[in-house]
Amino acid sequence: MEFKLFDLSIVEYAFFVTSVLIILIGLYAALVKKTLIKIVIGLSILDAGINLLLISIGYLKAGTAPIFSPALVKNMPLTLENIKKLSEGMVDPVPQALVLTAIVIGFGVTAVALSLVIRLYRHHHTLNIDEIKNLKW
Amino acid sequence: MVGSPVLFIAIPLLAAFLIPLLGFVWKESVRILPGLVLLYLLYLSLTLMEQVVHTGTIVEVIAGWAPPWGINLVFSPLTGLLTTLMILMGFIIWIYSYRFKNIDFQEAVKYFILLLMLITGSVGIVLTGDIFNQFVFIEITSISAYALTAFYKGRDSAEASFKYLMIGSLSSMFLLLAIALIYSQLGTLNMADIAAKAHLMKPEFKILALIFFITGLGIEAEIFPLNGWAPDAYAQAPGPIGAAFSGIVVKAGVYAMIRVMFTLFDVAGTHQFLIVIGIITLIIAEMSAVRQEHLKRMLAYSSIGQMGLVIVAFGIGTEEGVFAALFLMLNHAIIKSLLFLSGSYLVYHSTGKYISEVDGIARNLPITSFLFALGSIAIVGMPPFAGFWSKWSMLTAAAHSNLILIIGLVLSVSLIELVYYFRVLNRIYFFPKKKEVVVKKPTINALLAMGLLGLLILIIGFYPDSVTGYLHAASQSLLDKGKYIHDVLSTGQLLLP
Amino acid sequence: MKKILVLSLLAVFGVYLAEVLFKIDFGHQFFLNGVKDFYLTASPDKLKVANVVTSIVVNFRGFDTLGEVTVLFLATTAMSSILYKGRHKLGERAVLFSSSRIVMTGSKLLFPAIILLGVYVFVHGHLTPGGGFQGGVIIATGFLLMLLSYQDYQVSHVVLSVVESLAGITFASIGLIGLLNGGTFLHNFLHTGVLNNLLSGGVIPIIYIAVGFKVGAELTGLIYTALNEKD
DSSP: OOOGGGGSHHHHTHHHHHHHHHHHHHHHHHHHOOBHHHHHHHHHHHHHHHHHHHHHHTOOTTOBOSBOOHHHHTTOOOOHHHHHHHHHTBOOHHHHHHHHHHHHHHHHHHHHHHHHHHHHHHHHSOOBTTTOOSSOO | OOSOTTHHHHHHHHHHHHHHHHHHHOHHHHHHHHHHHHHHHHHHHHHHHHHHHHHOOEEEEBTTOOTTTSOEEEEOHHHHHHHHHHHHHHHHHHHHTTTTTSSOHHHHHHHHHHHHHHHHHHHHHHHBOBHHHHHHHHHHHHHHHHHHHTOOSSSSHHHHHHHHHHHHHHHHHHHHHHHHHHHHHHSOOBHHHHHHHGGGSOHHHHHHHHHHHHHHHHHHHTOGGGOTTHHHHHHHSOHHHHHHIIIIIHHHHHHHHHHIIIIIOOOTTHHHHHHHHHHHHHHHHHHHHHHOOBHHHHHHHHHHHHHHHHHHHHHHOSHHHHHHHHHHHHHHHHHHHHHHHHHHHHTSSOSSOBGGGGTTGGGTOHHHHHHHHHHHHHHHTOTTSHHHHHHHHHHHHHHHTTOHHHHHHHHHHHHHHHHHHHHHHHHHHHSOOOTTOOOOOOOHHHHHHHHHHHHHHHHHHHOTHHHHHHHHHHHHHHHOHHHHHHHHHHHHHHHOO | OHHHHHHHHHHHHHHHHHHHHTTSOTTSOOSSSOHHHHHHHHIIIIIOOSBHHHHIIIIITHHHHHHHHHHHHHHHHHHHHHHOSEEOOTTOOSSOOOOOHHHHHHHHHHHHHHHHHHHHHHHTTTTSSOOHHHHHHHHHHHHHHHHHHOTTOOOOHHHHHHHHHHHHHHHHHHHHHHHHHHSSBTOOOSOOOOTTOSSOSTTHHHHHHHHHHHHHHHHHHHHHHHHHEEO
């Protein structure tokens, strides 16, 4: 009983299209916006887009979470063959682990960026990038 | 396991986590501990280097999972050479900044943690054999670099740092995209595994991943369109950090880029691309350096120019070219650090750091001025100092590959460098001193650090054979892609049941 | 003008990127002999860890996680080095929220439950979705709630930095003990136990608990620094 709509290829690639769009929105905000906070938000959006892209690369159609929970194992003896059989229906766990790392790193960079924004605001009393021009941009 | 390459990462991390705790017990230990760590690692890297040159690459596996499944560290003659260089520079910078923030203890704690992590991150970039792990180390290096750039609160340092952060995080996003593309094609993240399977990638993925890699790594390597942050960051950061950027971080960036281009992919035309991008970087940077009024900005542009030269030398692609590039990197790390360290004493109290403020300062600071002059003469490439041999090897490499254009370029660039460095030297020695300029006498440890660097310049200058053996081994190991793949992936067969 | 230029550049970039990505066979396995098959079998078979993502994060790619923890540690250090000049006295924060008695009592009631949830998430990181990072974030939200609802709520900086350092030292020392014991850094030197037991996976739960403490302390520290920093 599969839904017919999901066989269309455009829907299949909706994840990629969405993540590319998010990446573009983030890049646009980071490159064009004049407010420091908006630039930082742009960087975060860009980060989110790339994380979505990474996750969707690991997607497997009708796959389950890569967890050998008791409900999944169901008293099956965990021989190598059984494990192989179970793992065939699982999504790729590597991108998930990478995204976990990437999210944390993105968070760290955002924290540093925001504290720099606070310092800049204290110093210049403005968030407009055009008015903060002691150095050449 | 006495000497395992993983200690280069594990021990500094342990020390960095320990420093805040030690600060509660004994304040002086916060300053001493990073130095002890770096001294031990220097000893370790020198012994391992000796071992590696004779017995071959050490591949260190993490968590007992053989490559390509686990992360691995590769201590080859090339990575070992760069690691040794970075830790040596880190140690000298630690000596120089031992009394940094003498009064404000809290600031000192942060400074030493960040400095140690800057060095560790760069060492990690060089040692790791996994692209995602490299990304993590790049982020460790960059975050420490952003914080250290903004360390002085009085200057426009936050602005420089924000600029650096913007470019830096944009390009690290591209790095992540490149990793995603590679993973989607090959399902692996290990460099040697990628290199072995690279022919399985669809060509458009390969090209796009390579472009993203260059964008992502070019920022640390300071190649042309991505180096807008560098002059500001160098000028606004504390003096020793400028030295650390040019002596440590840039080297790691160049290594990462070269590793991607030489080992990961076999795309045609990368050598030509390197030569072109290097020449553009070189010319623009040297032209800007001549026009600078600020001492530190001048040094920063000169640093970018030198990296352009290194990239051109890598682009020659022959073993001689790679040898010359590595020799240039080694000399540039030592000499440019000396210039930054001594230069920051020449303009210590000045707010603008103008070149005109060093007039006649040699009478007040004879030793510092002498060391600055030594560095200037060495970097221009005058015999018999260190810089001469690297430029000479670059000229011979270019001549043997029949690249006349590059010979002319190197000579004319040396002439430009001669002009702007001697302009400063002329002011230091032969101009009357301005009365309003306040002079800061260098501390003993600063003099010791600068003296060590000066000594290294003389040693390499008079006995270039002391390093060339290692450099030859390193350049062979970079060019021998098959051996790298074999070294890494065969460790797996030993470990698997 | 600049906007149009950037937009057109981005459009070209996006179309090209999307075109390349469309060549990926979405939702299917398209590469042969990738590393994931090994992880999916070795995690339940050798490490006895039910959650494969956890075993990748903590063991197979544990070095990344050590780096990641360091990134967070650096972010706190960087933030306080960029911002810190003075600290406000009690109740004179940069941002003041006035909250009613209902909010105050409610958050007081919720706080232990949130902490408990966080601890549950990171203790069961090797069995269920979640782990040290997620649990640590949940704990930090508990502290955020308290900081928002009580204007004079204080977190001791000394305690935070001690927890942070000790957790980091635990992680690195477990790695070094593995180096001495099994010959490789982060080697799993404890018995791995039985799949889906709470005490399984050897050092993996211990590392994840340390990560949980570290992330909780660091995020709380970040919030606290940002709230209490003074010009």
